[in-house]
Amino acid sequence: MSTEAKTDFTSNLGRIYTIYTGGFVAFVIFIAILERVGVPNNILGYLFVAFTIGVYAAIGILSRTMQVDEYYVAGRKVPSFYNGMATAADWMSAASFIGMAGTLYLLGYDGLAFILGWTGGYVLVATLIAPYLRKFGCYTVPDFLAFRFGGNAARIAGIVVLMSCSFTYVVAQIVGTGLIGARLLGMSFEMAVFVGLVGILVCSMLGGMRAVTWTQVAQYIVLIIAYLVPVVILSTQKFGIPIPQLTYGTVLSEIQIKEAALGVAASASHIVPFARYDPLNFFALVLCLMVGTASLPHVLMRYFTTPSVREARSSVAWTLLFIFILYFTAPAYAAFAKLEVFENVIGKPLGQLPGWIYSYGKIGLIQICGVNAVDVASITAACGRIAGHTGILSLANFSIQADAIVIATPEIAGLPYVVSGLVAAGGLAAALSTADGLLLAIANALSHDVYSRMINKNAPVAKKLIIARVLLVIVAILAAWVASGRPADIVAMVAWAFSLAAAGLFPALVMGIWSKKTTSAAAVAGIWAGFLTTLVYLVVTRYFPGFGVDYLGMYSNVSPTTGRALVDLAKIKAETPQIFSQGMVLISHPMASRVGWFNVANISAGLFGMPIGFLTMIIVSKFTTAPSAEMQNFIDDIRRPRGEAVMIEKAG
Amino acid sequence: MSEPNKVQAHWAATQRLTYIMIGIWAFFSFFIHMFSPALNSIKILGFPLGFYMAAQGSLIVFVAQLFWFSGAQDKVDRQYGMAEDD
Numbered sequence: 001m002s003t004e005a006k007t008d009f010t011s012n013l014g015r016i017y018t019i020y021t022g023g024f025v026a027f028v029i030f031i032a033i034l035e036r037v038g039v040p041n042n043i044l045g046y047l048f049v050a051f052t053i054g055v056y057a058a059i060g061i062l063s064r065t066m067q068v069d070e071y072y073v074a075g076r077k078v079p080s081f082y083n084g085m086a087t088a089a090d091w092m093s094a095a096s097f098i099g100m101a102g103t104l105y106l107l108g109y110d111g112l113a114f115i116l117g118w119t120g121g122y123v124l125v126a127t128l129i130a131p132y133l134r135k136f137g138c139y140t141v142p143d144f145l146a147f148r149f150g151g152n153a154a155r156i157a158g159i160v161v162l163m164s165c166s167f168t169y170v171v172a173q174i175v176g177t178g179l180i181g182a183r184l185l186g187m188s189f190e191m192a193v194f195v196g197l198v199g200i201l202v203c204s205m206l207g208g209m210r211a212v213t214w215t216q217v218a219q220y221i222v223l224i225i226a227y228l229v230p231v232v233i234l235s236t237q238k239f240g241i242p243i244p245q246l247t248y249g250t251v252l253s254e255i256q257i258k259e260a261a262l263g264v265a266a267s268a269s270h271i272v273p274f275a276r277y278d279p280l281n282f283f284a285l286v287l288c289l290m291v292g293t294a295s296l297p298h299v300l301m302r303y304f305t306t307p308s309v310r311e312a313r314s315s316v317a318w319t320l321l322f323i324f325i326l327y328f329t330a331p332a333y334a335a336f337a338k339l340e341v342f343e344n345v346i347g348k349p350l351g352q353l354p355g356w357i358y359s360y361g362k363i364g365l366i367q368i369c370g371v372n373a374v375d376v377a378s379i380t381a382a383c384g385r386i387a388g389h390t391g392i393l394s395l396a397n398f399s400i401q402a403d404a405i406v407i408a409t410p411e412i413a414g415l416p417y418v419v420s421g422l423v424a425a426g427g428l429a430a431a432l433s434t435a436d437g438l439l440l441a442i443a444n445a446l447s448h449d450v451y452s453r454m455i456n457k458n459a460p461v462a463k464k465l466i467i468a469r470v471l472l473v474i475v476a477i478l479a480a481w482v483a484s485g486r487p488a489d490i491v492a493m494v495a496w497a498f499s500l501a502a503a504g505l506f507p508a509l510v511m512g513i514w515s516k517k518t519t520s521a522a523a524v525a526g527i528w529a530g531f532l533t534t535l536v537y538l539v540v541t542r543y544f545p546g547f548g549v550d551y552l553g554m555y556s557n558v559s560p561t562t563g564r565a566l567v568d569l570a571k572i573k574a575e576t577p578q579i580f581s582q583g584m585v586l587i588s589h590p591m592a593s594r595v596g597w598f599n600v601a602n603i604s605a606g607l608f609g610m611p612i613g614f615l616t617m618i619i620v621s622k623f624t625t626a627p628s629a630e631m632q633n634f635i636d637d638i639r640r641p642r643g644e645a646v647m648i649e650k651a652g
Numbered sequence: 653m654s655e656p657n658k659v660q661a662h663w664a665a666t667q668r669l670t671y672i673m674i675g676i677w678a679f680f681s682f683f684i685h686m687f688s689p690a691l692n693s694i695k696i697l698g699f700p701l702g703f704y705m706a707a708q709g710s711l712i713v714f715v716a717q718l719f720w721f722s723g724a725q726d727k728v729d730r731q732y733g734m735a736e737d738d
Binding site for chain 2: 109112115116119120122123124126127128131245246248249250251252253271272273274279282283286287290308309310313314316317320321324327328331636639640641642
C-alpha cells in the first residue's frame with residue numbers, strides 16, 4: 001500500500017464509519033418493517049447475525065496484509081480516537097454486555113466493585129505502562145519483558161502468565177456466543193459456537209491486528225447502539241426523558257419504598273454498601289480488577305498500534321470514555337429491571353404475572369418456587385407443594401439469573417422483536433470483538449515470541465506470517481472445542497484472569513519501566529512468585545479446600561452481615577472428616593471457595609500475589625548485579641517520547 | 653539547561669505528574685467509597701450520594717483526569733524538549 005493510500009484511508013475514517021453507522025441504523029429499520037409485515041422472528045434473528053458477521057468478514061478480508069508490521073501492530077497508524085473505540089470493544093466482553101447489569105441487580109451496591117474495577121484500571125494503563133511500551137516499540141508484552149530482563153527466562157515467564165489469563169478468557173467468549181445464539185436466536189448451542197468461530201476467524205486470520213482493529217471499531221458501534229436503545233426507550237416511557245443514567249435516581253428511591261413494603265431488611269437494601277462483600281473484599285476486588293486491567297496483554301497490545309506516544313496516551317482517555325458510556329448505563333438497567341420485578345411480579349397472584357416471565361423462564365433464566373417458570377400451570381403446581389403458599393408470589397420464591405436482565409429488558413418495555421434482535425447482535429459483537437483480541441494475543445505470543453524469537457530466528461517474513469496464521473487457526477479451533485463442552489467452571493474462572501495478570505505481569509511491567517535497579521533475576525523470580533502464589537490460592541480455595549485447611553493454615557471466611565464463619569470446620573471435621581481429603585471438589589462442596597487466609601475471597605487472590613511479586617523483585621535486586629549502564633540508558637530512552645522506538649523490527 | 657539535566661528534570665516532572673494522577677485515582681477508587689454508608693444519607697435527584705459516586709461520580713473523574721493527563725504530560729514533554737515531532 002502506498003503512503004498516499006494510507007493517508008487517504010485515515011482521513012476518510014470519519015466518513016467511512018458514519019456511512020457504516022447510518023447503514024446499520026437503516027438495516028435495523030428495514031428489519032422492523034419486515035417484522036410489521038409478518039416475517040417470523042427466527043428469520044429476523046438470522047438476518048441480524050448474517051448481516052453483522054457479513055460486514056465484519058468484509059472488513060476482515062479488505063484489511064488482509066502480508067506485512068509483519070501491519071499484521072502485528074496495524075502498521076502503527078491507528079488514530080487515538082479509533083484505537084479508543086477498538087480497545088473499548090476489545091475490552092468489553094460478553095460478560096460486560098450481558099452479565100454486568102444482572103450482577104448489579106443481584107448484588108446491589110456491592111456489584112459496583114466491578115464497575116469501578118473495570119474502569120479505574122485505565123488510569124494505571126495511561127500513567128504507568130502503555131505510553132512507555134509504545135515508545136519501546138515491541139509487538140507483544142513478552143517482547144518487552146525479554147528485552148528489559150535479559151532474555152528467554154523472562155519471555156517464557158511472560159508467555160506462561162499470558163496464556164493462563166487469556167485462554168480461559170477466550171473460551172468464555174466463545175461460550176458467550178453460543179449462549180446468545182441459543183437464547184436469543186433459537187439456534188442450537190453447538191451451531192452458535194461454530195458461527196462464533198467462523199466470525200472470529202474471518203476477522204483476524206487474513207489481516208491480523210490491522211483487520212481486528214477496523215472490525216472492533218465496527219463492533220463497538222453495534223454494541224453501544226444495542227446496549228443503549230432498550231433502556232433509553234424504557235426511560236422515555238416512564239419519565240419522558242431519554243437519559244436513563246439520570247432518571248434511575250428516581251427509580252432507586254422507588255425501589256427503596258418497595259423494599260420497605262415487601263419487608264426487605266434496610267441493611268440488605270439495593271443501595272446499602274458492604275452487605276454482600278465486606279469492605280476488605282470490596283476494595284480488594286476493586287484493586288485486583290484495576291491492576292489486572294493494567295496488565296492484560298490483549299489490552300496493552302492495542303496501544304502498540306498508535307502513531308505516537310502522545311496518541312497512545314490520549315487513546316487511553318478515549319478508550320475509557322467509550323467504556324464509560326456502557327458502564328454508567330449498566331446500573332440503570334439493573335434499577336429499572338428491579339423496579340419492574342417489585343411492581344409487577346412480586347406480590348401478584350400467580351395467574352397474573354407478566355408474559356416476559358415465561359419467555360425467559362422457558363430458557364431457564366427465571367425460576368419460581370424452585371422450577372423454571374415455563375407456564376402458569378407448572379409454577380402453580382410447584383408453589384402448591386410449598387406448605388402455606390397463598391397463591392401470591394413472594395420475594396423468596398422468585399429467582400432470576402444475572403444474564404436475564406439485559407436480554408429481558410426489550411420485552412419488559414413491551415418493544416417489538418427487532419429490539420431483541422438488536423440486543424443479540426450487540427452481545428455477539430461484544431463477544432466476538434473480545435475473542436478476536438484475545439486470540440491475537442495468544443497466537444502472537446506463540447508465533448512471534450515462541451517461533452520467531454526462540455525457535456527459528458531467521459525465518460523469512462512470509463514463513464513467519466504463515467506460521468502466525470496457522471497457530472491462530474489452531475488456537476481458535478482448540479478454544480471452540482473446549483467451549484462446545486459448555487465448561488461452567490471456565491466461565492467462572494474469567495474473573496481469575498485479572499488476579500493472575502495483576503500478580504504475574506503488573507509488578508514486572510511497572511518495575512521494568514519505573515525502576516532502573518530491578519535486575520533480570522529479580523524480575524523472573526518476582527513473576528513466578530506472584531503468579532504461583534495467586535494460582536495456588538485460587539486452585540486450593542476452590543478445588544482443594546480441605547488441603548488448604550490442613551496444610552496451609554486456611555480457615556473459614558466470615559459472612560459480611562453476621563460476622564460469623566461461613567462453614568463450621570470443626571463440626572465438618574468431627575462429623576464427615578472424609579470430605580477434607582477430597583480433591584477437585586465441585587462448587588456445591590460445603591467448603592469450596594469458602595475458606596482462605598484473612599477472609600479474602602478467591603476472586604481477589606491477586607491481593608497476595610501482587611505484594612509478593614513486588615517484594616521479591618525489590619529484595620532479589622539487592623543481591624544481584626545491577627542492570628548494565630547500557631540497560632539503564634535504554635530505560636531512560638523509553639521514558640522520553642522523543643526519538644526512535646527502542647526496538648525497531650526489520651520491516652517485512 | 654544541559655542535556656543530562658534536561659533528561660533528569662523531565663523525568664522528575666513526569667514523576668510528579670504521575671504521583672498526582674495516582675493520588676486522584678486512589679482517592680476516587682478507594683478512599684471516598686469508605687464513607688459511602690454516610691454519604692448515602694445525602695440524596696441528589698433520588699441518587700444516594702455514596703451509590704452515585706461508585707456508579708458514576710468516580711467514573712467521570714477517571715475519564716476527566718485521563719484527558720487532562722494526556723494534555724499535561726504533553727506540556728511537560730514539550731517544556732523539556734522531549735516531545736515527539738508534530
